[in-house]
Amino acid sequence: MTTDELVALLTRANEAYRTGNPIIDDDTFDHIYLAELKKREPEHPYLDQVQPDTVGAGSSKIRHTEPMLSTDKAYNQEEVTAFVVRVQKAADAQEIPSADIRFRITPKLDGMAARYSDGILATRGNGQLGNDITRNIKRGLVMLEGEKAGVRENTGVGEIVIPEQYFNDVLADSFSHPRNFVTGLIGADNLSEEAKEAMQDGAVQFVPYSGLKASECDVEDLLADAEGLCEKIEKACIYPLDGSVIDVLNLELRIEMGATNHHHNWQIAKKSKGVTAVAEIEGITWRTGRTRRITPVLNVKTINLSGADISNVTGHNAGNVKNLNVGVGAHIEIVRSGEVIPKLLGVVKPGKDADIPDLCPACKAPAKMEKDFLVCQGETCVAQIEAQLQHFFNTLGNIDLFGPSTINTLVENDIRDLAAIYKLQASDFEGMGFGPKQSTNLVAQLERSRSEEVEDWRLLAAFGIHHLGKGDAKKLLAVYKLEALDQLTSEQLIEIPGFGEITAESIPKSIALHWLAMKTIIDLGFNLRKEEKFDVTESVITDQFIVFTGAMQSSRDDMKAAAQRLGANVQSAVNKKTNYLVIGEKVGAKKIEKAESLGTKVVTEAEYLVMIGAES
Numbered sequence: 001m002t003t004d005e006l007v008a009l010l011t012r013a014n015e016a017y018r019t020g021n022p023i024i025d026d027d028t029f030d031h032i033y034l035a036e037l038k039k040r041e042p043e044h045p046y047l048d049q050v051q052p053d054t055v056g057a058g059s060s061k062i063r064h065t066e067p068m069l070s071t072d073k074a075y076n077q078e079e080v081t082a083f084v085v086r087v088q089k090a091a092d093a094q095e096i097p098s099a100d101i102r103f104r105i106t107p108k109l110d111g112m113a114a115r116y117s118d119g120i121l122a123t124r125g126n127g128q129l130g131n132d133i134t135r136n137i138k139r140g141l142v143m144l145e146g147e148k149a150g151v152r153e154n155t156g157v158g159e160i161v162i163p164e165q166y167f168n169d170v171l172a173d174s175f176s177h178p179r180n181f182v183t184g185l186i187g188a189d190n191l192s193e194e195a196k197e198a199m200q201d202g203a204v205q206f207v208p209y210s211g212l213k214a215s216e217c218d219v220e221d222l223l224a225d226a227e228g229l230c231e232k233i234e235k236a237c238i239y240p241l242d243g244s245v246i247d248v249l250n251l252e253l254r255i256e257m258g259a260t261n262h263h264h265n266w267q268i269a270k271k272s273k274g275v276t277a278v279a280e281i282e283g284i285t286w287r288t289g290r291t292r293r294i295t296p297v298l299n300v301k302t303i304n305l306s307g308a309d310i311s312n313v314t315g316h317n318a319g320n321v322k323n324l325n326v327g328v329g330a331h332i333e334i335v336r337s338g339e340v341i342p343k344l345l346g347v348v349k350p351g352k353d354a355d356i357p358d359l360c361p362a363c364k365a366p367a368k369m370e371k372d373f374l375v376c377q378g379e380t381c382v383a384q385i386e387a388q389l390q391h392f393f394n395t396l397g398n399i400d401l402f403g404p405s406t407i408n409t410l411v412e413n414d415i416r417d418l419a420a421i422y423k424l425q426a427s428d429f430e431g432m433g434f435g436p437k438q439s440t441n442l443v444a445q446l447e448r449s450r451s452e453e454v455e456d457w458r459l460l461a462a463f464g465i466h467h468l469g470k471g472d473a474k475k476l477l478a479v480y481k482l483e484a485l486d487q488l489t490s491e492q493l494i495e496i497p498g499f500g501e502i503t504a505e506s507i508p509k510s511i512a513l514h515w516l517a518m519k520t521i522i523d524l525g526f527n528l529r530k531e532e533k534f535d536v537t538e539s540v541i542t543d544q545f546i547v548f549t550g551a552m553q554s555s556r557d558d559m560k561a562a563a564q565r566l567g568a569n570v571q572s573a574v575n576k577k578t579n580y581l582v583i584g585e586k587v588g589a590k591k592i593e594k595a596e597s598l599g600t601k602v603v604t605e606a607e608y609l610v611m612i613g614a615e616s
């Protein structure tokens with residue numbers, strides 16, 4: 001490979017990495033290709049540039065008030081020591097005693113770098129100019145606070161990340177790395193189902209570096225055991241990491257040391273190299289999830305990796321397993337860094353072709369490939385039923401003991417829906433093999449889930465209606481009553497901020513389809529709590545159909561929301577049902593004529609406000 005080819009490869013690999021579709025893993029990038037370029041041409045300009053990220057390209061450009069640079073890297077104690085020596089040299093020049101040099105160690109989050117200031121969130125971009133990605137805050141990105149000089153604030157430089165645990169629990173079956181998932185969704189024009197749910201669950205978070213738990217140390221500490229100090233701070237962090245950042249704290253030293261085009265000279269990232277091992281595949285287990293996707297788990301001969309016995313490695317999806325030929329007998333390299341579940345790094349020796357099952361392992365219905373995913377085609381897939389029941393109890397959140405094994409036993413005993421579960425007596429549970437004490441407890445938990453107060457939107461989200469997660473359920477029930485959702489129309493839904501055309505179209509249909517089952521559960525009498533400020537107040541416009549048009553004195557969105565709280569059905573256009581057309585300024589005569597011809601009463605904004613009692 002010529003040096004030009006090497007640089008081209010590095011550039012392409014970096015671009016792929018930054019858009020969430022890496023073509024080589026981080027370690028190979030750093031230790032093989034980048035190391036090779038450093039060896040061949042230490043002064044190559046490629047090594048002195050901030051590698052651009054292109055997420056959000058196409059949105060407006062934001063100039064960073066100060067450049068967002070990369071970080072120089074250290075992979076071992078020797079390289080950290082070399083850094084400390086450089087700092088000491090600068091301290092000598094400033095006549096600062098070595099004992100007065102202070103360092104701070106902060107976890108280095110493995111997400112997507114971003115900066116938030118003056119209400120604008122921007123990517124790093126090329127370090128000088130970033131892309132505006134502020135719209136993600138409206139889409140549900142959680143902005144966490146940091147602390148600067150004792151002041152709580154959510155501004156500054158940080159990373160967009162997903163907590164490790166959430167990724168492992170919810171996304172690891174479908175995505176190979178949290179960073180890829182994050183960069184994919186931040187740049188996407190339309191959020192995928194998974195991305196929407198993660199946003200609604202508050203799992204996608206902007207974390208300013210000032211908000212992370214850090215530790216301070218001096219020259220002696222760093223020279224003695226940099227790795228140990230970093231590990232300690234990394235262990236306490238709940239986000240995916242790829243090491244720690246070591247900063248010099250003395251301001252005069254920072255000024256003395258300065259920066260290159262690429263990085264600050266007073267800062268270094270101590271990268272943690274994940275522990276890798278080679279394991280042999282003995283088989284593949286397929287599991288069907290709630291969405292009927294059938295995902296592969298690679299069963300390997302048990303090996304020990306950084307203190308944990310590993311016998312299963314996620315294969316992500318059927319397409320991946322097929323492309324990599326990781327069937328029985330294959331030797332695969334796996335890596336485990338931090339507390340991340342082990343992931344497949346590469347194939348050392350291919351095995352037999354992986355067998356992709358024709359049938360769903362849970363319900364034996366035919367399974368078909370849909371893009372990279374193997375999907376059960378069964379309408380009443382057992383795995384799907386179990387997963388839906390599990391989703392119900394998890395989302396409700398006020399019931400214990402109904403975990404996977406309990407639910408599995410119920411379904412095996414032909415108890416397949418919630419109505420049947422809520423009818424069960426202790427004797428029924430005993431008949432299925434549960435102990436007497438456990439049976440009493442199970443009944444008590446079912447009772448508890450109905451008597452203990454729970455938010456109404458949780459119950460709605462628990463039904464698992466497509467496109468109706470916790471966030472959207474909350475927005476919907478802020479306007480309409482749970483008990484009357486069978487009357488909900490697409491026209492009403494699209495008027496609620498946060499619902500688009502596709503969801504407004506599909507949600508009422510799905511509710512209609514499942515309404516009987518939903519109503520049965522609602523009628524069991526849960527102790528539902530409704531957000532008080534959204535209680536509908538009876539008024540002259542309750543149950544009336546209203547359209548707002550023209551330029552209003554107050555914001556039209558506010559007027560719509562107020563009307564909805566007064567029980568009105570706000571429509572987007574006049575039709576036969578419309579009772580009132582509220583007109584602002586500059587409304588065409590034709591519009592008014594048409595409304596009147598349909599029997600709609602036309603009122604001005606002022607008349608309307610008097611009518612609802614907002615003004616007299």
Ligand SMILES: [Zn+2]
Pocket residue numbers: 288360361362363364365376377378380381382383384
């Ligand atoms: Zn199935």
